[in-house]
Amino acid sequence: MSSKQNLFTIQFWGVRGSIASPGPETVRYGGNTPCVEMRVGGERLIFDGGTGLRVLGQSLLSQMPVEAYMFFTHSHWDHIQGFPFFVPAFIKGNRFHIHGAPAPNGATIKQRLNDQMLHPNFPVPLQIMGADLQFYDIEMRGKIQIGDVTIENAPLNHPGDATGYRISWNGYAAAYITDTEHFPDRLDENVLELAHNADVLIYDATYTEEEYSSPASSKVGWGHSTWVEGVKVARAANVKKLVIFHHDPLHNDDFLDRLGEEAVQEFPDTLMAREGLSIQLVPPTVTNSVLAEETSVSV
Template sequence: MADEFSLRCWGVRGSTPTPGSSTLRYGGETSCFEIRAGDALVLVDCGSGARNLGMELCKCKPRSFDLLFTHTHLDHICGLPFFKPAYDPNFEVTAWAGHFQDETSLVDIVSRIMSPPIFPVAAKTLKAVEFKTFTAGGQIPRDDDLVIRTTPLSHPGGACGFRFEYQGKSICIITDHEHGDPEIDAALPDFVQGADIMIYDAMFTDEEYPAFKGWGHSTWQKAVQLAREGHVKTPVLFHHDPKRSDDELDEIGLAAQNAYSGTLVASEGMILRP
């Protein structure tokens, strides 16, 4: 559909997949998003949730799309070796990463995880994938009406946030990110300003955070604060702590709703439209 603009969550958990009875409602797969903007398809992150997304894409006619990585920690790339379209040369997948703080490239990282004895299939078998590197803070080049802006985030080894703009609507993805870097924190309210939807790293609560300072993650209270500063319509709490049960996420969701009306807790399968 020419006017379609949506985000679907295929994985919302942080750090490691968490299958089990206590995570059935919100889901246990790690980071993976599907963005639709008219005829355009963009994926963000290839965590364990990407396996199911890949099988779904293979039910349709092969096509070209972009795959953007917020960063390359294992929970955000572990689904790539199991992502079926990546092996099918009838697809065209352009994979991007912009968080590197040295001369490392995306293909370097993928080649490290997809090599014996770590993994039996080498990265060169990803026939559909072209790897590209950029520097966070600019714009991803495109030839359609979807605009993709980027910004650096505060995370060990670096991370990149994304803002998608289409037909006057906007969706921001701010994960993995730890508040506390003055320069980055000062830039974020402008980056998310007026966004219809903002995915935000809310792995911890303010009460838990002091024990995990430096781990590279934020709190739901900071999500609410940024939403208020940036006049975000719908903040969405994301990157759930792997030890967090569905019932505990219910409690956090209620507290966040009371603090900022309209706040949602991300769940696997959730589809959001601005």
């Protein structure tokens, strides 16, 4: 087995929620919306197609031809707006397997990606893309097998629905759980199931507890969670490392620094997601521990 086939690496290309927020106050954590790449057992998996997908696409131009498996949590704009700017999808010879659960109105992921590229929203249609695009409607609570990699899913608590994913390979697991709102009186069983004994939990912590429950500007019902709830899930699910994700566009770098310090006090193995963060799960043939390191990459 080659070294690339014997790795489980998670790369963050977009970590911001709701709307892209570039500027001098978001330089360190980044302003692009959700896109997470995983290289698992020799396969390339891409989760969500926010504006971070454009940056990932630029990095892939030196690696073509490219084949990847894309998984969308849902089709709110911050999770799909990078797709029309994903250059590898326009290049013949590349292949992308695109997965998503049907929307409550029955619209498939293909229909929704297609619709955002229709006039007057975008100058060229999806059909202009030259890559081989294959679309799949995923079955909720089903399993998808890609080589030795298993992808499971479960529904999340979000307006218009959303899907959480668990990626398993060679005894390791990562959970991608974003755009979900916690319940006031209990932990979400679907979230716990996806996160159970995971090496890494990527969790939607858009708000602080104060922002979420503020009488003046309550975010209850908006479909997002807090880092405190993320800690509760990490503890209950026996997670090794918690990654705070889907940062609010109003949270600048200094704010996120302070938030991260608070989270680490409650759950020491916590990381704040930022563009360029790479987490590597090292196979047991190399070490019996899970290593996580921050690295600088060209984005």
